[in-house]
Amino acid sequence: MTEETTRVVVLGAGYAGLMAAMRLANKTNRRSVAITLVNASEDFNERVRNHQLISGERLPQRALAKMLANTRIRFLPGTVVALDPHHHIAKVETGAGVPVDLRYDYLIYTLGSHVDVGPTRGATQHAYTVDERSAAALAPLLPDLAARKARVLLVGAGNTGVEVSTELAERFPGLRVTVVTRGSFASNLSEAAKRHIRRAFSRLGITLIENTEVTSLDPDQANTISGPIPFDVCIWVGGFAVSDLARSAGVRVNERGQILTDRAMRSLSHPDIYAAGDAAMPADDPGTPIRMSLYAAGPMGAHAADSLAALLRGRQPSPFGLSYLAQGLSLGRRDGVVQFLNWNTDTALGLIITGRIANWFREFFVAFLLLTIRLQPTVPWVFYWPGKNK
Ligand SMILES: Cc1cc2nc3c(=O)[nH]c(=O)nc-3n(C[C@H](O)[C@H](O)[C@H](O)COP(=O)(O)OP(=O)(O)OC[C@H]3O[C@@H](n4cnc5c(N)ncnc54)[C@H](O)[C@@H]3O)c2cc1C
Structure with missing residues (x-):
């Protein structure tokens, strides 16, 4: 690493964090930008399948080190225990006893949520x-x-x-x-x-x-x-909450503890911190209310990467936009419901799909999103989302 290397640290390898890190790996120069991804567990948790996990289904195990093997992203397994935004440090417990001080120039905060x-x-x-x-x-x-x-x-x-x-x-x-x-x-x-x-x-x-x-x-x-x-x-199963790390560090958050961002996904209080996924909330209206969801986490992670890449190239980032077209629910493995939404008002339309085909629809969406995340280092354009240019 040279003196000029920009250190980007991504906290949390859920959908938003993995998307952000993978996309940034494509959109920034490997010689001048070093990307480190930190996650509490060594495997990627496909959280939208946790109900299948409870019911004992054997889900594919996805080691993050393996998923990142052919990228230039350094993976650091460990738990983030504190942030020091003033000194640009994330403190990470790696099991070695004393927390490691991880220094960054830019931070992407994607620590998600919990029940x-x-x-x-x-x-x-x-x-x-x-x-x-x-x-x-x-x-x-x-x-x-x-x-x-x-x-x-x-x-x-x-x-x-x-x-x-x-x-x-x-x-x-x-x-x-x-x-x-x-x-x-x-x-x-x-x-x-x-x-x-x-x-x-x-x-x-x-x-x-x-x-x-x-x-x-x-x-x-x-x-x-x-x-x-x-x-x-x-x-x-009643609702999701976010970690208190950002609030404790003095980063500006809303009442739920989500980092408030502008439409470039940049913290309102700390411009060197970007945030995406369940742990973030754009303060400016991105064209629709943002729900804690996989649907929003992917686009938010991608947009955080795009904005940071633009900044590093001296370009102006574009504002984040999103529209919801539909939401899919599984009802066991053989049934489901897909609810289509008015993409301007985000309200439920009378139009639904039900049965096995609705279940496949949700499966397809979840599998497709993960595939597009994995393809980011080579072909980032495969991921595009509705309402991007709202
Ligand atoms: C059973 C279930 C079904 C769902 N179904 C749907 C659905 O059908 N459609 C939909 O849109 N959404 C669905 N969701 C919601 C969706 O899973 C979340 O909104 C989405 O996972 C948010 O992505 P994220 O990347 O922001 O956070 P997460 O997926 O929560 O990822 C955060 C990552 O950060 C890591 N992390 C957290 N804290 C620390 C720390 N201190 N140190 C290091 N690492 C840390 C975690 O280990 C995790 O890997 C479902 C959720 C559940 C639980």
């Missing part, structure tokens, strides 16, 4: 989540639980709650699955999509309890204003 168990008493102690470790811990217990017709309670009925409950009920028909939600379920979908999901719930024997808030969890029951709901296993 938000919130302040509910007992939730941390008595509930599993759909986060990777928790999902992997629960998976081996389920065959026995199914054999004794155990009661599984899912708290939360957003898209993730719908996907997890249907996956479990289909894979383990012996389980008695109940979903409880404080509002109504899948509130962002059209009536037609909801009807299809209700039919899937009833086919799979899933009980849905709406408008019921879980106020606390005991080891064997969820307490609600309408009375207790007994369970053998509870899985918390």
Whole structure:
């Protein structure tokens, strides 16, 4: 490395971080820009498949070192424990005892999110989540639980709650699955999509309890204003939260802790920090509300790379734009629903696809995105997103 080398450190190798690092590897000069990618685990976690992980499906193991083998990206397995933006340092715990000081000229912050168990008493102690470790811990217990017709309670009925409950009920028909939600379920979908999901719930024997808030969890029951709901296993799927690292470091964040960025994905408070994916939120309207989703994480990661590459070449970055065309939910392995959206207003249209073809649609989208990420170092143009030039 020469004195003139620009050090870019990407924190988090989820969809946004991997996309950003891979794309930057193509768009910057290998002699003058060094890219380091840090991730807590050595394998890439295909998070949108964590419901399959819970149900015990053997998913392909993807070692990050192998995925990055033919790129010029240096991979550093380790957990980011602190940021010092003033001195341009990320502190990384690598298992060697003392955290390593990783110095950067530019940082891309893509640490994603985790399931938000919130302040509910007992939730941390008595509930599993759909986060990777928790999902992997629960998976081996389920065959026995199914054999004794155990009661599984899912708290939360957003898209993730719908996907997890249907996956479990289909894979383990012996389980008695109940979903409880404080509002109504899948509130962002059209009536037609909801009807299809209700039919899937009833086919799979899933009980849905709406408008019921879980106020606390005991080891064997969820307490609600309408009375207790007994369970053998509870899985918390209610919403995502982000790490407190950015806030603690004095980086400007919103009330959820997401780094506030301009439309170049650049931090409003620290221009040498870019942020993307679940951990970021553009403060200027990019043409649509940004949801914590794979759908948004890929484009945000790509745009962060494009903006930084433009800056390093002395060019003006273009503003980030995004439109949602559709969202796909799996309902087990044989059913699904694709909800088409008005791409200007981001509202659900009456148009949906259901059944096996909808499931394939989601599978195709997830597999295609990962493929385009892997192709970034050679052919970055294969990834283009709707609303890019909004
Ligand atoms: C079961 C499930 C189903 C889903 N289905 C869909 C779907 O159908 N469509 C959709 O659009 N979205 C879906 N999502 C949401 C989607 O998975 C997330 O929005 C997406 O993964 C966000 O990508 P990201 O790169 O920002 O973060 P992540 O994918 O969370 O990646 C963050 C990375 O940072 C690493 N990391 C975190 N903290 C640290 C640290 N301190 N040090 C080092 N590394 C760290 C993590 O290990 C991870 O590799 C689903 C989520 C779940 C859980």
